[in-house]
Amino acid sequence: MYTANEHRYDKMLYNRCGKSGLKLPAISLGLWQNFGYGSVFANVEEMCRTAFDLGITHFDLANNYGHPYNGSAEENFGRVLDRGLRAYRDELVISTKAGYEMWDGPYGDRNGSRKYLTASLDQSLKRMGLDYVDIFYHHVFDPDTPLEETALALDNAVKQGKALYVGISNYNKAQTEEMLSIFRELRTPFIVNQPSFSMLNRWVEDDKLDTFCVENGIGLAVFSPLYQGFLTDRYLKGIPEDSRVGKGNTWIGDQLTPQMLKKLNSLNDIGVSRGQKLSQMAVAWLLHNKAVATVLVGASRPQQIIDNVGALDNLDFTAEEISEIEKVLAE
Structure with missing residues (x-):
């Protein structure tokens, strides 16, 4: 049976999520890729346990994670909980989302209806064997459903x-502002927006959006911090066959041009001068933004989680480093 590392809280940094009472680890584990159907369960379990042993208390899921078998990531995480992690439930922040296509028919397609969100959350709780989740998100803005209906469904949960x-994901500033107005009237504990950011x-x-969230007490939980793996050492010398780009498993592969490779190597040089891997500097750079409560990292093996947590060893940037990074990014 699993027993957590007794020193798991020694190193991790915890940030208040907006103006709420909830603190999130600076680095959280996202179960978007490599945790669902077809993944080796022993590796899934080891990654989750490694994360918790490092003080990562926040595990982020969604109803459709595990594609093409939607829900399989939640099912696997439920198994991980059953095999020892559930004993630490009160030390965990577990989030899930609903909004993208999930099941056949008009009530399970991409939408924000009360019907879909209510049914989806019940399904997610059943898959993970939970009575509640800590954060329930609407996953993507739905222009065809009144925001009041979506907000009421989240409030009802x-x-x-x-x-x-509750939270929202992939909402821009204007959409977030409108949603915040509704939630304030309902007095819903709306605390977080989850956008892509790197x-x-x-x-x-x-x-x-970041400025608005700081001013209005909303935290940002950012995903794709390494831009589908670009901001790692994987592509500094080209495209490995077993990489996401090499396998064609990313929609941004055509962006890996000679100019991009030059940019990545220049950023890597700055990271080396800071004593960091490129991925670690990329995570630290995000946490430098006051709006960011947590950075959601993905992983395919435990060592990647360990490496990402290593970003916490150097979160400070000099004005010169920021200037140099901005110069490279502008090229």
Whole structure:
């Protein structure tokens, strides 16, 4: 039976999520890839246990993770819980989402209806063997459903005791502002937005979403911090056959141009001068943004989680380093 590392809280940094009372680890584990159907369960379990042993208390899922067998990541995480991690439930923040295509028919396609969100959360709780999740997100903005309906569905999940907090994902500033207004009227514990954000994907800054969230007490839990693996050492010398780009398992593979490779190597040089891997500097750079409560990292093996947590060894940037990074990113 699994027994957690007694020193798991010694190193991890915990940030308050917006102005809520909930603290999230600076680095969280996202179970989007490599945790669902077709994944080796022993590796799935080892990654989850490694994360918790390092002080990562937040595990982020969604109803459709595990594609093409939607829900299989939640099923595997439920098995991980059953095999020892469930004993630590009160030390865990478990989140899930609903919004993308999930099951056949009009009630399980991409939407934000009360019907879909209510049914999906019940399914997720059953797959993981939970009475509640800590955070329940609407996964993607739905222009065809009134925001009031989506907000009421999330609020109802809290009132039913099936979620403690609610969040939204892939919402821009204007959409977030409208949702916040509704949640304030309902007095819903809305605490987090989950957007994609990285050195190579800075729409959050361009949209001023980060500034809005800081001003209004909403935390950001950012995903794809390494830009589908670009911001690692995997591509510094080209495209390995077993990489996501090499396998054609990413929609941004055509962006790995000679100019991009030059940029990545320049960023890597800055990381080396800081005593960090490129991936570690990329994570630290995100945490330098005051809006970011946690960075959601993915993994295919435990060592990657260990390496990402190593980013916490150097979170400070000099003005010169920031200037140099900005110069490289502008090229």
